[in-house]
Amino acid sequence: MTTIKDVAKKAGVSVATVSRFLNDSGYVSAEAAKAVTAAVEELKYELNPIARSLNTKKSNLIGLILPDITNPFFPELARAVEDVALTYGYTVVLCNSDENPEKEKNYIETLKKKYIAGFIVTSNQLDAPHYANANVPIVALDRAINEKIPTVSSNNKEGAIMGTNALLEQGCQNILFLRGPAELNPANDRYEGFMAAIQQSNAKYQVVTCPFHFTDSQKIVEHVLKENPQIDGIFASSDVSAAGALKAASLVGRHVPNELQIIGFDGVAMGEMLSPGLTTVAQDVYKMGAIATRVLIKRIENEMVEQNFYEVPVKLIVRGTTRSVGE
Amino acid sequence: MTTIKDVAKKAGVSVATVSRFLNDSGYVSAEAAKAVTAAVEELKYELNPIARSLNTKKSNLIGLILPDITNPFFPELARAVEDVALTYGYTVVLCNSDENPEKEKNYIETLKKKYIAGFIVTSNQLDAPHYANANVPIVALDRAINEKIPTVSSNNKEGAIMGTNALLEQGCQNILFLRGPAELNPANDRYEGFMAAIQQSNAKYQVVTCPFHFTDSQKIVEHVLKENPQIDGIFASSDVSAAGALKAASLVGRHVPNELQIIGFDGVAMGEMLSPGLTTVAQDVYKMGAIATRVLIKRIENEMVEQNFYEVPVKLIVRGTTRSVGE
DNA sequence: ATATTATATGTAACCGGTTACACACTGAGA
DNA sequence: TCTCAGTGTGTAACCGGTTACATATAATAT
Structure with missing residues (x-):
C-alpha cells in the first residue's frame, strides 16, 4: 500500500504539502502541485479514509435508520438514499430499528464511534433524547422528529x-x-x-x-x-x-x-x-429519499440549507379499482 | 472522549496492559484486570473502532452487494444479513450494483480502503477478477461466483x-x-x-x-x-x-x-x-441471508467452515392459483 | 545451583493521515 | 530601508489505538 509518505518522497516535498494539496487547504505552489499530481498518478496513490477519519473525526458514512427494510415502502427509499449518497462519495449503512428506541439508540452510539457523517431517520421516537443530543447531522424522513431537524415528507x-x-x-x-x-x-x-x-x-x-x-x-x-x-x-x-x-x-x-x-x-x-x-x-418515495440525502449532505458539508421542511407532492394513479378508467 | 490512556492512568497500568486486557491477548494479571475493569467502568470508556482499524487493518463492516434492493427478493435478504450481523457486532453497508461490474468493482475498492471485513454478494459477474483478487472474505448468495467462494442458494x-x-x-x-x-x-x-x-x-x-x-x-x-x-x-x-x-x-x-x-x-x-x-x-430467503452471514463471519474470524456450498430447501405454498385447496 | 519457561508489564514505534507552528521568501506600502 | 501581509514549505505532534521488544520475576526442569 502506498502512503502519503511515499508520495511525498517521490514528489520531493513534505507530507504536509501533499496533504495540503490533496485537501486543497493552505498554500501550495504550482510546481509542488504538479510534482504531487505526478507522484500520485505514478504510484496510484489513494488516500486512506480510516487514517483520515482518525484525526478529522469525520467519515463519509451515512446511517439510514428505518423500521424495517422488508416493509415495501422502504426499499425504494433506501435505493434513492444510496444512489444520491454514491454520487457525493458517501456510503450507506443500513439499520433496521423495528421502531425500537433501544435499537435506534444503539445504532446511533455505535456509528458515532465510527465518526458517521450523518443520519437519515424514519422513526416515531420523535423527540427521544438520543436524537436531540446526537450532535450529528440528521434528516427525518416521512415522520417529523422535531422542529430543529429538517424533515422530508409527502404531502x-x-x-x-x-x-x-x-x-x-x-x-x-x-x-x-x-x-x-x-x-x-x-x-x-x-x-x-x-x-x-x-x-x-x-x-x-x-x-x-x-x-x-x-x-x-x-x-x-x-x-x-x-x-x-x-x-x-x-x-x-x-x-x-x-x-x-x-x-x-x-x-x-x-x-x-x-x-x-x-x-x-x-x-x-x-x-x-x-x-x-x-x-x-x-x-x-424515491424523490423523498433523494431530497433527504441531499439535504443531509449539505448539512454535513456545512452548506446553508434554505428550509427545514420539504413536502414532496403525491400523485393519483388511476387503475382498475376505481371506475373512471377500466383496464 | 476518554481514551485508552485515560484508562491506563486511572488503572495505574500502561496502555499496553489495557489493550491486552481489552483484546484478551497476551498476559494480564488478575489485579491488573480488576483495575482496568474498574477504570473502564468508571470512565465509561469505549474503544475507538477507527483507531483500532488503522493498525489492525480490519473493521466490523460487512458489505452487502446486490443488484437492486428494490427487487422484492432482496429486502428480506438484507434484513437477515443485518439481523445476524448485528448479533455478531457487525454493521452492514448497502451496495446496489445494478448488475454493473464497474459499480461492483468500485464498491469493492472503496470499501476495502475502509478495511471492510468481508462481502456478501449476489452477482452474475461470476469470475470477475475483482472478486477473485479481492483478497477479502466473500460469500456468494443465490448465484455461485466460483468454486473457491462459499455459496448459499436455494435448492x-x-x-x-x-x-x-x-x-x-x-x-x-x-x-x-x-x-x-x-x-x-x-x-x-x-x-x-x-x-x-x-x-x-x-x-x-x-x-x-x-x-x-x-x-x-x-x-x-x-x-x-x-x-x-x-x-x-x-x-x-x-x-x-x-x-x-x-x-x-x-x-x-x-x-x-x-x-x-x-x-x-x-x-x-x-x-x-x-x-x-x-x-x-x-x-x-431469510434463512439464506442468515446462513450466508454466519458463514462469512466465520471466515472473517478465521474459524473453519465445514463446507463450501449450502443449499436451503424450498417449500411449496399452496394458495388459490392451483386447484388443490381453494381459498 | 543453574538453565529454562511461563507469566506479567512497560516503552516506544507504528498504523496513515492532518495540522499547529516555525521559518523563509516575496513584494507592497510607509 | 524597514515593516508587514501574503505565499510556500517542512518538522513534528497528534488522532487513539496495537504490538514488537526489552525487561523482570516466579516456577519448573536439569
Missing part, C-alpha cells in the same frame, strides 16, 4: 383530499376510511385530509383504524363489509391495507369497481400487480 | 421439480414454463428441474423465456395464451412473472384456477395479496 393531507375527492367524483356515497395507526404522523395527516374532503360533501362515511398489515386489514374489512353492505367506496391509508380490502371484497363477493371502489395510498409496485390494478395516491 | 432444481409435479398432480396436461434469463444460474437450475419432472410425465409443455419483470411477463403470457388456448398450467420461474401471468389470464378471460393453474417461484409477500393467492415454490 399527505393534500393526497388524502385528492383520493377522497376521486372516490366522490366517481359517485361513492358511502365511504369507508381505513385509518392508519394513530402514532404515525403521516396516518394522521391522511386522516385530516380525508375528513376535510368528506365534510365538504354530502356523502356518508365511517372510519376504522387498521394497521398497515395485509391479513389484519383483510379481516377487518371483511367484517365491516358484511355488516355494512351499503359501503360503495374504500379509501385505505396504505396500499397494503387496500390490498387487504380488495381481497376482502372478493371474498365477500362484492365486485370491484362496479359495486365497490377502492383507493390506496403509497404507490408501491405491488399495486400494479393486483387484479384489478389498484388505484392509489402514490408518493414519490 | 432450485428440487423446487422446480416440486412445482412441476404439483401442477401435474392437479391434472395439468399442457404446461407453459416461464423460464428466467439464461444468464442467471438459479433460472437455469429451475429450468433443469422443470425439464426433469415434465419429461417423466406424458404432459405436453412449452418453454418461453421471460424476464423477471411484471409488465413484460404479462404481455408475453397474454400473447402465448391467446395463441395456445390449450394451456392449462403455467409454472413461472419467479413470482413477479407469475403475477404477470395471473393478470394476463384475467385479461384473456381464463379462469384461475379452474381453466388455468399457476405456480410461481420465490415466495415473496406480494403473492399472498393477489386474488386468488399465488401458489408458489417459496425460498427461505
Whole structure:
C-alpha cells in the first residue's frame, strides 16, 4: 500500500504539502502541485479514509435508520438514499430499528464511534433524547422528529383530499376510511385530509383504524363489509391495507369497481400487480429519499440549507379499482 | 472522549496492559484486570473502532452487494444479513450494483480502503477478477461466483421439480414454463428441474423465456395464451412473472384456477395479496441471508467452515392459483 | 545451583493521515 | 530601508489505538 509518505518522497516535498494539496487547504505552489499530481498518478496513490477519519473525526458514512427494510415502502427509499449518497462519495449503512428506541439508540452510539457523517431517520421516537443530543447531522424522513431537524415528507393531507375527492367524483356515497395507526404522523395527516374532503360533501362515511398489515386489514374489512353492505367506496391509508380490502371484497363477493371502489395510498409496485390494478395516491418515495440525502449532505458539508421542511407532492394513479378508467 | 490512556492512568497500568486486557491477548494479571475493569467502568470508556482499524487493518463492516434492493427478493435478504450481523457486532453497508461490474468493482475498492471485513454478494459477474483478487472474505448468495467462494442458494432444481409435479398432480396436461434469463444460474437450475419432472410425465409443455419483470411477463403470457388456448398450467420461474401471468389470464378471460393453474417461484409477500393467492415454490430467503452471514463471519474470524456450498430447501405454498385447496 | 519457561508489564514505534507552528521568501506600502 | 501581509514549505505532534521488544520475576526442569 502506498502512503502519503511515499508520495511525498517521490514528489520531493513534505507530507504536509501533499496533504495540503490533496485537501486543497493552505498554500501550495504550482510546481509542488504538479510534482504531487505526478507522484500520485505514478504510484496510484489513494488516500486512506480510516487514517483520515482518525484525526478529522469525520467519515463519509451515512446511517439510514428505518423500521424495517422488508416493509415495501422502504426499499425504494433506501435505493434513492444510496444512489444520491454514491454520487457525493458517501456510503450507506443500513439499520433496521423495528421502531425500537433501544435499537435506534444503539445504532446511533455505535456509528458515532465510527465518526458517521450523518443520519437519515424514519422513526416515531420523535423527540427521544438520543436524537436531540446526537450532535450529528440528521434528516427525518416521512415522520417529523422535531422542529430543529429538517424533515422530508409527502404531502399527505393534500393526497388524502385528492383520493377522497376521486372516490366522490366517481359517485361513492358511502365511504369507508381505513385509518392508519394513530402514532404515525403521516396516518394522521391522511386522516385530516380525508375528513376535510368528506365534510365538504354530502356523502356518508365511517372510519376504522387498521394497521398497515395485509391479513389484519383483510379481516377487518371483511367484517365491516358484511355488516355494512351499503359501503360503495374504500379509501385505505396504505396500499397494503387496500390490498387487504380488495381481497376482502372478493371474498365477500362484492365486485370491484362496479359495486365497490377502492383507493390506496403509497404507490408501491405491488399495486400494479393486483387484479384489478389498484388505484392509489402514490408518493414519490424515491424523490423523498433523494431530497433527504441531499439535504443531509449539505448539512454535513456545512452548506446553508434554505428550509427545514420539504413536502414532496403525491400523485393519483388511476387503475382498475376505481371506475373512471377500466383496464 | 476518554481514551485508552485515560484508562491506563486511572488503572495505574500502561496502555499496553489495557489493550491486552481489552483484546484478551497476551498476559494480564488478575489485579491488573480488576483495575482496568474498574477504570473502564468508571470512565465509561469505549474503544475507538477507527483507531483500532488503522493498525489492525480490519473493521466490523460487512458489505452487502446486490443488484437492486428494490427487487422484492432482496429486502428480506438484507434484513437477515443485518439481523445476524448485528448479533455478531457487525454493521452492514448497502451496495446496489445494478448488475454493473464497474459499480461492483468500485464498491469493492472503496470499501476495502475502509478495511471492510468481508462481502456478501449476489452477482452474475461470476469470475470477475475483482472478486477473485479481492483478497477479502466473500460469500456468494443465490448465484455461485466460483468454486473457491462459499455459496448459499436455494435448492432450485428440487423446487422446480416440486412445482412441476404439483401442477401435474392437479391434472395439468399442457404446461407453459416461464423460464428466467439464461444468464442467471438459479433460472437455469429451475429450468433443469422443470425439464426433469415434465419429461417423466406424458404432459405436453412449452418453454418461453421471460424476464423477471411484471409488465413484460404479462404481455408475453397474454400473447402465448391467446395463441395456445390449450394451456392449462403455467409454472413461472419467479413470482413477479407469475403475477404477470395471473393478470394476463384475467385479461384473456381464463379462469384461475379452474381453466388455468399457476405456480410461481420465490415466495415473496406480494403473492399472498393477489386474488386468488399465488401458489408458489417459496425460498427461505431469510434463512439464506442468515446462513450466508454466519458463514462469512466465520471466515472473517478465521474459524473453519465445514463446507463450501449450502443449499436451503424450498417449500411449496399452496394458495388459490392451483386447484388443490381453494381459498 | 543453574538453565529454562511461563507469566506479567512497560516503552516506544507504528498504523496513515492532518495540522499547529516555525521559518523563509516575496513584494507592497510607509 | 524597514515593516508587514501574503505565499510556500517542512518538522513534528497528534488522532487513539496495537504490538514488537526489552525487561523482570516466579516456577519448573536439569
